[in-house]
Amino acid sequence: MPLNHIRIVLVQPSHGGNIGGCARAMKNMGLTRLVLVAPEDFPGEEASARAAGADDVLAQALLYATLDEAIADCHLVIGASARDRHIAWPRLTPDAAARRMVSATAGQEVAVLFGRERTGLTNEEMELCKALVHIPTNPEYSSLNVAAAVQVLCYEVRMAFLASSEDRPLKTKTAKEDMPATTDQMEGMYEHLYQTMEDIKFFGTSNPDVIMRRLKGLFNRAQTTKREVAPPWIPPGYPPVTGWLRWEKCPGSRQGRRL
């Protein structure tokens, strides 16, 4: 079932009622994987009350202390964004985002991130995303409740799912190496990239954060694959940079590349 590969991630939600509302919205549209990052008020009565018949979704919810852990194994991460961002991150409409998510479920793990009720996602959290999704709202009253935002997104996911089951092309097998890199793999590469750029004194007087953000934007737009993050033609152990490829647990696979 494709929808099982999509998780809804709430980052530091403060109201239990909103968590319950999200669970109900998800279940209405056939999604069941709720992930909570450092929730302030969960479990609790408010969450259960608003969930109505969706308490099974609440009961199965996974809790993590950090967002990194919550999406480490995800190939496609999309962040919900109400505000305009400085950097040119790809911004999708909800229907386009949903189509991309549903077609990714043929073999990939997908996450949609929803930020804090008041402040949304931080820039650092946005940088973990391959794209942003923006729900168009009335500019004079744009504060969409998080459960309402989850409702709209999950509705579009269901529409995309129904459309795709009508005319899904024969599934073509993608080689493991040509799958999009997971968040963990991307982060490992960024760490290496940053270290290398510092080693060669690339940053000079520029702000490293700004440069890294632009680079991450580029790699995210490109839907970087595992093969590209860790090309097989680079000999193991070259170059010997600390922190590189922490996603590969076995020591023999430590690889690196100049970018």
Added chain:
Amino acid sequence: MPLNHIRIVLVQPSHGGNIGGCARAMKNMGLTRLVLVAPEDFPGEEASARAAGADDVLAQALLYATLDEAIADCHLVIGASARDRHIAWPRLTPDAAARRMVSATAGQEVAVLFGRERTGLTNEEMELCKALVHIPTNPEYSSLNVAAAVQVLCYEVRMAFLASSEDRPLKTKTAKEDMPATTDQMEGMYEHLYQTMEDIKFFGTSNPDVIMRRLKGLFNRAQTTKREVAPPWIPPGYPPVTGWLRWEKCPGSRQGRRL
């Protein structure tokens, strides 16, 4: 502003909280005209609390004792339906319904009806609709909260509105007579039709309700115009049937036709 021609009609809502949630969902998407038919719990604290910053929508809400009054002047009425109906009423997806609604706003009054929390709209209320809209939900958990349903519909209306303002064709002026008939005009015709069929003993041993429902379905699908409901070539006063054309207030305009 096209969205001003769309009203959201809640039929006998029982929970004030849901009314507030609907107001917020509407305002988020740029809709402001809320109509309440015989609400059980309004105005009240629950409604205001859930409305958050949308209390202006609540304050402007119009209250009616009956649905007929609430939509008497509407050209396009669409009913939200969770259940499958026996009769073949046109059933639209939310995006198709929204496109139709937004294109109708060039001169027409539009209403979307949402039924009671537990039982939805009655068959008689459905028969006032030119089409039904169905939000596809998880068949195993399909009970969409009314505020959530309003959120999804209003979101699709906004998407359709944004798309139409990008590529709206030059507005073509429709003659008043070629506009779709209003609910009131349609009801006047049905009343006449029923009376005539009874006069000619058309029903025989059949159930008149079933036959009328099928006929209404046909006229609704056809998007019947005012000209068709009250053709100008029929002399005033012919045939002299009581109750016919109660939509025309001036006595000189009493017209009729055999169907």
